[in-house]
Amino acid sequence: MTPKKSISAASRMAVLAAAVSAATLLGACAPLIVGGAMVGTALSVTDRRTSGAQLEDQAIELKSINRVREAAGSESNVSVTSYNRTVLITGEVPTEAARVATEQAVARIENVRATVNELAVMGTTTLSxxxxxxxxxxxxxxxxVDAKDLQANAxxxxxxxxxxxxxGRVTEREANRATExxxxxxxxxxVVKVFEILTEAELAALQRK
Structure with missing residues (x-):
């Protein structure tokens, strides 16, 4: 039997290898990056969002591509990540006007419930x-993934x-543990928390579905 520590190390290496491969592809991509909802994968089965919310998050991220590019301009690097219709906007824009215009463009997308604007007014970061x-x-x-007391997919x-x-949609205990x-x-x-906090009772109800 393979020791538990070896399995943990292997999982880390697999995840890091995937990250390096994805990062390498950035050179051929446009500056705009979208978070991408994992709809249609095995992970969506254990997702704490409804299937409808997962589809809406994916649609929000896709619709943001052209709108953000128009609002922020070609000298920007903007990442849009939607979770349960709350949209996190990160990256760099050249001016404060572009920062405001980008958030406004995202907020007007159908089904967006809230926006969290973390854009920095500065030059774009390097590929490295x-x-x-x-x-x-x-x-x-x-x-x-290695933590025994967290559901990583949450x-x-x-x-x-x-x-x-x-x-994520998590309890106060999960939020504190993940932050730690x-x-x-x-x-x-x-570390910046953009959580939707559930009570333990709400989580238990979700897990029974």
């Missing part, structure tokens, strides 16, 4: 920095310039 962010988010996800992790943004693990991950400079 984005690759590091991809690896960093994968390290945090691996820490969640969280969406976004990394931007060394800051980790955590999204993310902060303890090497390379993480700051």
């Amino acid at each position: 920095a984005r690759s590091n962010d991809a690896i960093l988010s994968s390290k945090v996800k691996a820490a969640f 969280f969406k992790v976004v990394a931007e310039r060394g800051t980790i943004y955590l999204m 693990l993310a902060r303890a991950t090497s390379g993480v400079g700051k």
Whole structure:
């Protein structure tokens, strides 16, 4: 039987390898990045969002592509991540006007319930920095997978310039535990919580469905 520690290490390496591969592809991609809902995969079965919310999140991210590009301009690097219709906007834009216009463009998309604007007014980051962010988010996800007291699929992790943004429908205990693990991950400079907090009773009801 393979020792539990070896399995954990292997899972980390697999996740990090996937992150490096994804980061390598950034050079051929447009500056705009969308989070992408995992609809149609096995993970969607255990997702705490309804199937309708998962589809709406995917639609929001897809619709944001052209709208954000028009609002922010070609000199921007913007990432849009929707979770249960709350939209996190991260990245860099050249002016404050572009920052405001980008959030307004996203807020007008159908089914968007709320926006969290974390755009920085500055020059766009390098490919190397984005690759590091991809690896960093994968390290945090691996820490969640290794934790015995968390359901890793309940969280969406976004990394931007060394800051980790955590999204999900979680209890206060889960939020605190995930934040603790993310902060303890090497390379993480700051953790920002963008959670929808559930009571323990609400979580129990979700798990019975």
